[in-house]
Amino acid sequence: MFSPPSLRRWVPVLAAAGALVLSAAPGAAAAGGPHLLYAGAVPGARIEVNGPVAFDIVGMPAGTDEVTVTSPALVEPVPLTPLRKGSVEFVQTDAPGTRHRIRGDIAPGTYPVTATSHGRTVATARIPVVAEGSAMIGRFVIGDAKRPLPAEGDRSAVRPGSDVIVVLTDGQPAAGETSLTVKSPLFDGPLTLRKGEDDPGCKCDDGSTLYGGHTTVRDDIPAGRYPMTVVSHHGQETTTRQVTVAGPPVPHSRLPWLLGGGAAVALVVLASIAVRRGRRKRRAAA
Structure with missing residues (x-):
């Protein structure tokens, strides 16, 4: 799919997104009618305001010679041509001077797309358009x-x-964003994820930016499902994952607690008293 050189870059996108099934036009055979596919500029078939697009339609009747894709979200209509002579698959070709992009003056949202052949509607779609420069969260796990x-x-x-x-990975992080804050009922308080905080469990080789942090799950939290939410892009975007809590609590030694806080102060006081008593005994003996 998308075999012409100008569109080969979309193949991994479609593979990552899976089959992008779009509705067949009224009157088309539900099982064998044409299906319009699309890809955005980032994994997951997202399409950004002012971003490039690519379309593909499969299942066209034999003998079809042209298909055109239109949408109020597009800068201009997008012509599709047969993948090869007699093919039932039509692909987008980006000729010099074409502007096959999402308009830069529209708001994020979902927009209708229509594929026609000689004025007859053959397939329709609705494409989600996100804000330009939106986060590309590829991994957000605990x-x-x-x-x-x-x-x-x-x-x-x-x-x-x-x-x-x-850890969280963002393929399109905001400029100057060196840390992110995660909130969840799992934790006693907010967790800071720092940019570039690497760990052997997450080696990012896809060019994305890694944020990471360490914390402890509350030991009194009941088993169940809980949200874990991060706010990124300087407060503009929110991403949430559901986390399962199961199993018995992990036992912890009390030694770190005893060596901290008030207990540490008490130990210092006791040591000071012992030193003073030792001095008094030595003076009395003298």
């Missing part, structure tokens, strides 16, 4: 600090009281 991190979408669970790592 996992046990002692185990490999789960992949995005994997079914995994954390235990109450467990030490965890939270």
Whole structure:
């Protein structure tokens, strides 16, 4: 699909997004009628305001010689041509001077798309358009600090009281955003994810920017599903993942607590008293 050289860059996008099924036009055969596919400029078939687009239509009747895609979201109509002579698949070709893009003066939203052949509607679609420069969250996961991190979408669970790592990758981070804040009922307070915080469990080789941080799941949280939300792009975008809590709480040694806070002060006072008593004994002996 999208075999011409000008469109080969869209193949990984469609592979990542899966089959982008769009509605057949009224009157077309539900099973064998034409299906319009599209790809955006980023994984997941997102399309940005002012961003490029690519269309493909499959299942056209034999003998069709041209298809045109139109939408109020497009700068100009997009012509599709047969993949090869006699093909039932039509693809977009970007000739010099064409502007096959989303308009830059529209608001984010969902817009209708229509494919026609000689004035007859053959397929329709609705494409979601996001704001220009939107976040491209490729991975936002939590996992046990002692185990490999789960992949995005994997079914995994954390235990109450467990030490965890939270990582997020953004293929299009906002300029100057060096840290992000994550909030969740899982934690006692907000967690800061720092840019470039690497961990053996997440090696990002796709050019995205990694944010990471370590924290502990509350040891009194009941089993269940809980939201984990990050606000990015300087407060403009919110991304939420659901996290499963299951299993018995992780036991923790009380020694770190005893060596901190008021207990540490008490130890210092006791040591000071012991030193003073030792001095008095030495003076009395003298």
